[in-house]
Amino acid sequence: MTLQNQSGTSTIRPTIDTMDLEEIVELRTSHMVVGGAALARDANGRVVFVSGALPDELVMVRMVTAKKDFATAEVVSVTEPSASRVEPACEAWHRGCGGCDWQHIAPAAQVAMKTDMVREALSRTARVDQPVVVTGAAIAPWGYRTTVRLAVGDDGRVGFRSRRSHDVVALRACPVADERINGLLATVVAAGTDELSLRVGVAGAELIAWGAPGALVSGLADTVRIGATAVVHEDVAGHRFRVSATSFFQSSPEAAELLVAAVTRAAAGLDLGQCTVIDAYGGVGLFAATVARGAERVVLVEASASACADARHNLRGQRAEVMEMRLEAWTPIAADLVIADPARNGLDKSAAARLVQTGASRIVLVSCDAGSLARDTRLLREHGYAHRGTEVLDVFPNTSHVETVTRFDRFAPGDRANHPDHV
Structure with missing residues (x-):
C-alpha cells in the first residue's frame, strides 16, 4: 500500500492489521490520554496509544499490541520532539526502570498535561458538558516520596x-x-x-x-x-x-497538605460546625482531623484494621467515630457532607449508593485516576449529583498518576437550571 507518511514523503507501509508487531512505523501524536500515553492514529485512522511520546510529536514506534479498535506502541526514536521533552536524568530509567513513566517530560509541563487528561475523561467518558477543571499546585519533582x-x-x-x-x-x-x-x-x-x-x-x-x-x-x-x-x-x-507501616498515607506530607487544602476549598460554604461529615475510605483520619476538625459529628468508614487503629489515635478529642468495615457493608446515616477517597479503581455502584443514601448536599471526591473519576462522575450524576468542578494536583511528579479533588452538589428534583445535563 502506497501512503504519504507524516513528513509528506511517499512510502510503502502496512496497516496494523497486517504488519508484524515488531515493525517500526512513523506516527504523529495528538494529545495525552488516561494512562499516560500519547494518542496517535494509524493510516486507517485506528487509535494507537504510544508510551514514551508527548503531544504533537513525530515519532518512530514499535507496535506492541494490535486489537480491532486500537493498538499500543512504544517510542523507538523521536523525529520531531516536543518542546517539553527532556532527557531523563535517572540512570536507572536508562536501564529500563518502570518506576517513573514521565521522566521524559519537563516537570513544569506535567501538571498541565494531567489537567488535559482529566478534562478529556470528564468530557468523553462522563459526558460532562464543558467541565470545570482547574490546574492546582504541584509538589517538588525530586526527592519527595517518603x-x-x-x-x-x-x-x-x-x-x-x-x-x-x-x-x-x-x-x-x-x-x-x-x-x-x-x-x-x-x-x-x-x-x-x-x-x-x-x-x-x-x-x-x-x-x-x-x-x-x-x-x-x-x-x-x-x-x-x-x-x-x-x-x-x-x-x-x-x-x-x-x-x-501497613496503613496508607500520601506520597509525602507536602502532598497531604495540598490535598487537605483542596478538599477544604471544595467544602467551602458549608457551616461545618452544624454538619455531620462522613469520611469514607478515611484511612488514618487525614481529612477527618483537618478539614472536618470543627464538625458537629464525624463518622469515618475504613476497612483497614491498622488504619482504623491509627485513626482512633489521631482523632482523640474530636467528636468522631471510626467504623472498621467495607463501605459496601456500612449502614448509611443522614449527613451534610461526604468526603470520599477511594482506591485507584474508584467507587463501585454499591459504594456510590451508600454515599448518596446519606442525603448529603455535597460530596467531595478524591480520585487518583482520571478514568475512575469519569466513571464515578457518571454514577453520581445518575443519583442526582452535579459535577461542579475538579482541581488537579500533581503529587506524583515524573509519573502519569493524577490526583484530583472534585465537588458534587445534589440538585433538587425538577431543578432544571442546576441539573447536570442542563446546557
Whole structure:
C-alpha cells in the first residue's frame, strides 16, 4: 500500500492489521490520554496509544499490541520532539526502570498535561458538558516520596520492575525518593518476601521497613524499625498523625497538605460546625482531623484494621467515630457532607449508593485516576449529583498518576437550571 507518511514523503507501509508487531512505523501524536500515553492514529485512522511520546510529536514506534479498535506502541526514536521533552536524568530509567513513566517530560509541563487528561475523561467518558477543571499546585519533582514499595530480586537486592518485563531493576538510589529512603536503598537486602516497603516519618525522623510476614531484612542500621507494627509520625495542617507501616498515607506530607487544602476549598460554604461529615475510605483520619476538625459529628468508614487503629489515635478529642468495615457493608446515616477517597479503581455502584443514601448536599471526591473519576462522575450524576468542578494536583511528579479533588452538589428534583445535563 502506497501512503504519504507524516513528513509528506511517499512510502510503502502496512496497516496494523497486517504488519508484524515488531515493525517500526512513523506516527504523529495528538494529545495525552488516561494512562499516560500519547494518542496517535494509524493510516486507517485506528487509535494507537504510544508510551514514551508527548503531544504533537513525530515519532518512530514499535507496535506492541494490535486489537480491532486500537493498538499500543512504544517510542523507538523521536523525529520531531516536543518542546517539553527532556532527557531523563535517572540512570536507572536508562536501564529500563518502570518506576517513573514521565521522566521524559519537563516537570513544569506535567501538571498541565494531567489537567488535559482529566478534562478529556470528564468530557468523553462522563459526558460532562464543558467541565470545570482547574490546574492546582504541584509538589517538588525530586526527592519527595517518603514511602516506596519495592520489588525484591533473586539476589535480595531491591528495585522497581522493568517497564518492559517483570524483571527487577536494582537501585542504590532513586531521584524521586526522600534522601533518607535513599540511604536505606544503598544497603538493604531482603529474603522471604517479593516486596519490601520503606518509609520515613519526616516529623519524627523515623525510618521503618516491612515486607511479607516472616521476611528477613538486613543491611540496615539498628535505628530502623522493621516489621508491620512499626509506626512513623507526620505533621499535616497543624495536626500530628501516627501512621502504621501497613496503613496508607500520601506520597509525602507536602502532598497531604495540598490535598487537605483542596478538599477544604471544595467544602467551602458549608457551616461545618452544624454538619455531620462522613469520611469514607478515611484511612488514618487525614481529612477527618483537618478539614472536618470543627464538625458537629464525624463518622469515618475504613476497612483497614491498622488504619482504623491509627485513626482512633489521631482523632482523640474530636467528636468522631471510626467504623472498621467495607463501605459496601456500612449502614448509611443522614449527613451534610461526604468526603470520599477511594482506591485507584474508584467507587463501585454499591459504594456510590451508600454515599448518596446519606442525603448529603455535597460530596467531595478524591480520585487518583482520571478514568475512575469519569466513571464515578457518571454514577453520581445518575443519583442526582452535579459535577461542579475538579482541581488537579500533581503529587506524583515524573509519573502519569493524577490526583484530583472534585465537588458534587445534589440538585433538587425538577431543578432544571442546576441539573447536570442542563446546557
